[in-house]
Amino acid sequence: MKKFFKITLLTVLVLVVLAGVFMWMAFGSFVKGAMSAEKLDDGLYYMEYKGDDGFDALMAKGGFENTDQLASYAMEFLSKGHYKPEVKSGNADFGCSALTVKTPDGGVLMGRNFDYPSAVGVIMHVIPEKGYESISTFNVEFYGFGEGYKPEGFTNQYLALSGLFVALDGINEKGFAMADLMAGDSIATHQRTNKPDLTTTGAIRYLLNNAANVDEALELLKGIDMHSDVGFAHHFAMADASGKSVVVEYVDNQMVVVESPALANHYLCDAKHNVGRMEGDNRYDLLCERYEQTGGVMDKKTLTEAIKDVSQPEVEGKFLGTAWTMVMDLKNPSVTYYSRRHFDKPFHFKLGK
Numbered sequence: 001m002k003k004f005f006k007i008t009l010l011t012v013l014v015l016v017v018l019a020g021v022f023m024w025m026a027f028g029s030f031v032k033g034a035m036s037a038e039k040l041d042d043g044l045y046y047m048e049y050k051g052d053d054g055f056d057a058l059m060a061k062g063g064f065e066n067t068d069q070l071a072s073y074a075m076e077f078l079s080k081g082h083y084k085p086e087v088k089s090g091n092a093d094f095g096c097s098a099l100t101v102k103t104p105d106g107g108v109l110m111g112r113n114f115d116y117p118s119a120v121g122v123i124m125h126v127i128p129e130k131g132y133e134s135i136s137t138f139n140v141e142f143y144g145f146g147e148g149y150k151p152e153g154f155t156n157q158y159l160a161l162s163g164l165f166v167a168l169d170g171i172n173e174k175g176f177a178m179a180d181l182m183a184g185d186s187i188a189t190h191q192r193t194n195k196p197d198l199t200t201t202g203a204i205r206y207l208l209n210n211a212a213n214v215d216e217a218l219e220l221l222k223g224i225d226m227h228s229d230v231g232f233a234h235h236f237a238m239a240d241a242s243g244k245s246v247v248v249e250y251v252d253n254q255m256v257v258v259e260s261p262a263l264a265n266h267y268l269c270d271a272k273h274n275v276g277r278m279e280g281d282n283r284y285d286l287l288c289e290r291y292e293q294t295g296g297v298m299d300k301k302t303l304t305e306a307i308k309d310v311s312q313p314e315v316e317g318k319f320l321g322t323a324w325t326m327v328m329d330l331k332n333p334s335v336t337y338y339s340r341r342h343f344d345k346p347f348h349f350k351l352g353k
Contacts, residue, residue, distance in 0.1 A: 030078055030161060037157040040347050043120055044324055044339035045151050045160070050127040053164045055209055058202075065190070065197040065227040067142065067166075074162040096181040097310045098237040099287045100245040100261045101298040108243045108330040109300060111307035112169050112179045114139075119323035120150055123337060124163040125349060131209035133351050135335050136170025137324060138163045138201065142230070166201035167208060173351045174212040175241030175330035178204055183235040184266040184276015188228035189250040195225045200234045213240040221248065221255060233276075237263045241330045261296060262287040264310075283310040300336075303327060304343070311341050 029051030036048045054077040064070045095115040102108055114121070119139045127133045140149060140160060151160035169179035180200055189200075198206055203226060211217035217238055228234055228250075239245040247258045249269045256269040264284035266277035277284075290298075290306040298306065304327050311322040325338040333351040 030158065033161050034154060034157040037122075037151050037160060039152065040123075040337075041339035041342060041345060044123070044337065044347075045121070046123045046125070046347070046349075047151070047157070047160060047163070048125040048127075049161065049164060051129060053126055053128040053131070053209070055128070055165065055205065056130060058165065059196050059206070063196040063198045063202065063224065065199065065225070067199055067201070067229050070165055070199055070202055071162060074165045077164075078158065078161055095265045095312070096179065097265075097283045097287060097307065098179050098181065098263045099291065099303065099307060100237070100239040100243075101291065101294070101296050101303055102243050103299055103331075104297055107332070108175070108239065108241055109298065109303050110171075110177045110179070110237070110239045110245075110328045110330065111303045111326070112237070112328070113307055113311045113322045113325050114168060114179075115312045115321060116141075116323045121324045121339070122151055122160050122163050123347075123349070124167070126164060128209060132172040132174055132176075132212070134167075134170050134172040134208040135349050135351060136163070136167035136205065136208060137326065137337075138166050138168050139323070142166070142201070165205055166199075167204040168201060169326065170204065170208050171328045171330065171333055171335055171351070172208045172211075173333050175333050176208070176211050176213055176217060176238075177240070177328045177330055178207060178217070178236050178238045179263075180204060180234055180236060181263055182265045182276075183233035183249055184272070185233050186231065187233050188231055189226050189233065189253055190228070191225035191253050193225055195223060197225045197227060199227050200229045200236075204236075213242065214238050214244045214246055218246075218248070218257065226250060226255070235263065235267070239330060241333075261291055286310050300327060300329070304336075308341075308343055313341065 033049035038046045040046055098112045100110045121137050123137050125135050151157050171177040207217045236248040245261045247260045247263050247268050249256045251271045258268045267275045314321040322341050326335050328335045335349055337347040
């Protein structure tokens with residue numbers, strides 16, 4: 001009898017251990033990613049994830065054409081199919097600015113402000129099993145996780161891993177960088193062919209995973225159907241380590257490419273030139289003026305000052321202002337963040353750890 005109980009106990013212990021091993025194999029990378037969450041400053045957090053990012057499976061299913069579907073897929077992936085919620089994302093427009101320059105020693109930098117009425121930014125450092133390592137940012141308030149949500153505490157940190165599927169800006173290990181900005185009107189893009197579907201924020205994650213430069217990114221965009229997030233028109237600022245810098249816009253569901261080092265929140269293409277340009281908004285002009293004054297050559301300090309000068313101060317009851325600023329080094333892939341115009345508190349991250 002004692003031998004029977006001993007064998008039974010050992011059997012149970014083995015099963016428990018095996019169950020734990022299988023659970024860790026299934027969820028270990030998620031747990032480690034969630035536990036990596038760190039608050040850097042008010043409204044800005046950092047996370048690191050290494051493992052299967054689920055994006056290949058997303059594309060194999062044909063992608064998704066709106067943020068709610070994408071968020072639902074993210075939750076299904078993170079729960080290994082055990083949880084399939086209906087997620088409702090928020091809708092709001094945002095204003096941003098970007099500038100790409102060369103440095104005196106032949107480098108390439110991109111500066112970017114993300115301006116939003118209310119934002120909790122998460123910096124997501126992703127080292128995927130397939131694809132390029134990248135550092136990107138997303139706003140958790142796009143997901144509707146609840147009022148006052150912050151990626152603090154294990155459950156909320158786990159939810160923040162949704163950033164594996166969306167990004168508002170970022171840079172990858174090859175020195176390809178891009179950012180999403182509002183384009184100037186509310187005419188949303190919805191391309192409907194037989195290609196895989198992606199939203200604007202999903203497309204950024206897709207390109208960071210797979211594009212080594214601007215030319216590759218443009219080819220990848222031709223292979224998907226683009227759908228606007230949050231019901232507004234968007235355009236992308238793109239640059240790579242060679243110094244090539246373009247703006248991608250969508251007019252009548254057709255992709256249009258314009259060569260430009262600077263971008264704000266009005267169209268640049270001929271078909272809609274200056275649509276969305278608001279009286280008194282001189283951010284684009286200021287960036288172009290700085291670019292012309294320097295011949296498009298700036299060191300990191302000069303570019304930071306230029307992008308700082310077009311950042312937006314908080315106006316109580318009206319506008320949060322600039323939620324985060326980033327200066328990306330494309331030749332030596334890395335990025336320096338500043339949260340909510342706290343330019344005395346830089347946070348620097350390098351790719352290729």
